[in-house]
Amino acid sequence: MNNGRFFQRSNRRNISILRRGFSCAGTNRLGSQFGGTYLNTAQKVEQLLKQPVAELGYELCDVEFIKEYGDWVLTLYIDKEGGVNIDDCERVSRAVDPLLDEADPIEQAYMLSVSSLGLDRALKKDADYTRNLGKRIEIKLFAPKDGKKEFKGELVSFDETNVVVRLEKGELTLERKAIALARPELIF
Structure with missing residues (x-):
């Protein structure tokens, strides 16, 4: 299947990259393996690798499959207690x-890249919010609420529709669909 690969370390961020050069003919076998429903590439890979990565003691937090500088890159974002x-x-x-x-x-x-989440990784999934409960986050909204589009505070709770943050003047509930970006607050 592989007709060439090399391993390199990148100084750009804390990752390892495995170059994969191969061609495959035929159909994508994951379609039948996962009930025959269509899933995008990142979702297929996440379903395939979530359990094996967990068995190694890591959480597979996110998978991206994007084109960077003309090359396809599959990035696995992992985390564990104590950091990566x-x-x-x-x-x-x-x-x-x-x-x-x-x-x-x-x-x-494609190139396979495995990376830590990074300090300022966006909160996208419930697992991201769970990991940051009780921690300070910053939120940017699509449209202003009470005259402001940016808020910083402690993440108190969340559910499928809302996020609650504790600000200096009390708690604020924001709809998740109104949030353009939520991420851990970087304090230096």
């Missing part, structure tokens, strides 16, 4: 490589 370092990224990369080769979920050549 380059050795963790390399361990996950080496463990998932044969699984990706066997399942063959991506038709074109």
Whole structure:
């Protein structure tokens, strides 16, 4: 399946990259494996790798499949208690490589990147909000609420429709669909 690959470390961020150059003919086998429903590439990969990554002691927090500078890049964002370092990224990369080769979920050549979440990673999923309960976050809204579009405070709670943050003057409830960006507040 693979007709060439190389491993490199990137100084740009705490990741390991595995270059995958291969071509595959035929259909994507994940369609039948996961009930035959259409899922985008990132969702397919997340379903395939979530459990194996968890068995290594990491949480697979997010998967992105995007084109960067003309190359397709599959990025796995991982986390664990105490944080993630380059050795963790390399361990996950080496463990998932044969699984990706066997399942063959991506038709074109791509680079595999395994990364920590980063300090300012956007809160997208419930798991992201759960990880940040009791911590300070910053929120930017699409449209102003009470004359403001930006808020900073402690994440108190959330559900499928709302996020509650504790500000200096009390608690504020915001609709999740009104939030353009939520992320951990960086305090230096």
